[in-house]
Amino acid sequence: MPEISREEVAHLATLARIDLSDAELDHLAPQLSVILESVASITGVAGDDVPPTSHAIPLTNVFREDVVVPGLTAEEALSGAPAVEDQRFSVPRILGEEA
Template identity: 85%
Template sequence: MPEITRDEVAHLADLARIDLDDAELDHLAPQLNVILEAVASIQGVAGDDVAATSHPIPMTNVFREDVVEPGLTPAEALSGAPEVEDQRFSVPRILGEEQ
């Protein structure tokens, strides 16, 4: 596997809008090489006979059935509100003029 050069790290940092000094570039290039080698070694483990999975053990849906049930009427929903305006909760403004 080819190594990532200091210039390539500088280019990636530029693309990501990250300002790195010379010492950071010299420090990060070998670290990125180690990360890429680790990823390459993992990719070599799984062969074509291994199915791709998102979880190591089988998962089942634990959600209940989606059943339509009657909800609150607007009057019931607003009955405990301190202030109501046009069948909506009335809350103080947080943007704009302060009162």
């Protein structure tokens, strides 16, 4: 069982720039040991015949095929615009009068 000592917790807290009190160190050391034990137990679950995977079930590509279709003409794209100028959307200036 992996054990983490109070001194190791204090060292990690120093590296992380976390100021822990003596009571917090005493409280965290056993909790971190339990976490390390839980993580270490995972190595014993899978046998040599089980390949490592990132997902429990295989993933498949769900994207559709890329199909080229004609786009909108300028007139079609601008047909619902409230204001048009030189075949472009016309919007109010939000900056000053500078160009």
